[in-house]
Amino acid sequence: MKIGILQSQPQFGSVAENVTTALSQIATKKADLWVFPELFNTGYQFISKKEVLALSEPIPTGPTTQSLIAAAEKYKTTIVAGLAEREGKNCYNSAVLVSPRGHITTYRKIHLFYEEKRWFAPGNKAFEVYSINYKSERGGTMKCRIGIMICFDWIFPESARSLALLGADVICHPSNLVLPHCPQAMITRSLENRVFSATANRVGTEARNTEKLRFIGQSQVVSPQGKILFRAPEDKLSAKVITIDPKEARNKSINAYNNLLKDRVEHYYF
């Protein structure tokens, strides 16, 4: 399966331009699944609730999701992309999953980071896993099970663990990382769950209030064995497609004696 990781640099508030720029990348490179960063259409650093209300969109009827669906149809791909969702008076830091079939689902970020708690309501749905189709090299239709978590969800091991227990082959991880530790920690997340992880981060800086944020790039794909299959630079745009075999994530045995999920001893865990 070909998985594409977009490392972009959204301009705050320039939604139409950010969407066009992102979709221009998937026009030129073929992938079965694309992962875009968190809030790829709006930018990150909101400074008022009013701003969030103005820039967030209903899903799937809003223009960003509609553009993503049109692109998924046109390029016969599946896209996981982070955007600000509006539902009534509530806004969520969400990620949509769209395919040529249309809008499949929305994940709402459960663990909000820092000032996101001022603007967004926390996710109100459990972690879930979805099957997507892809063509094998021999032409057959294959299934890949993908789970979604967003950025700061990484620091809670329960996020990736929940997705693995639900059967995820690939954890799609739209991000806007500012803290330094996540790229290395995602190696642990892949290892401990024996899953692929695909982190799509952004680059650049935002300083819309007194606090300057620098996003650390390093978008990456990590194998179930903890190998970094691809890592983007810290400060450059990137749209990289690599080939993975999702089935590698389905054997949780690491030797003749140990299976990472079956060896769990839940009755001793707090």
Add this chain to the structure above:
Amino acid sequence: MKIGILQSQPQFGSVAENVTTALSQIATKKADLWVFPELFNTGYQFISKKEVLALSEPIPTGPTTQSLIAAAEKYKTTIVAGLAEREGKNCYNSAVLVSPRGHITTYRKIHLFYEEKRWFAPGNKAFEVYSINYKSERGGTMKCRIGIMICFDWIFPESARSLALLGADVICHPSNLVLPHCPQAMITRSLENRVFSATANRVGTEARNTEKLRFIGQSQVVSPQGKILFRAPEDKLSAKVITIDPKEARNKSINAYNNLLKDRVEHYYF
């Protein structure tokens, strides 16, 4: 609090010699808490159940635990040390906690690695946390809460998480690591739980059957902020004492909005 990490190279089966060598280290360096490797007295690579039965000892009446208690009394220190425990017909890959007050508790490794499953019964007690005393620099008696996990327990995030939820300041981690990923992954364990982790690993090789094991050293102490405070070489003996403030582990807030334990959303975790 001064914490000492012993990186040793046990000779298989030479229990008395291994214990004497280890204790000679704590005779020369002052620490409030020492962490020794997994199976520090016997060596690692058992090749028959008979051998395990012969080399394992009842706790606390066996000679190894008695020697550790005598050393703890003599040097006014607390020791966490891995050893093969015998209870009736069962053997456990255990770690004792001993202090000048005597034997405090035993942790029995819950997640056995590889052929350990042939020799040892899995731990049959939940993770627990214990308070130990140490003298502050001003002379007052302070408390440090320590949790114990052994080697391969690291790959299950639930191990360190359980200890953190129980209130551990320091996770003592006797190890005999052969896989390469643990030293980096323990940074994640410290970060995600905001605790100190103290991994005492061994060095050298064992090849008592057709499989040659190389132990990777790199014993280390990591801060709650994920900083490597000390890391030993891959292939050299080491007995290092460093100073930490256990109270650093008690504030789980990483900014004005996020507290790593309070932000958990258990009803969405599988």
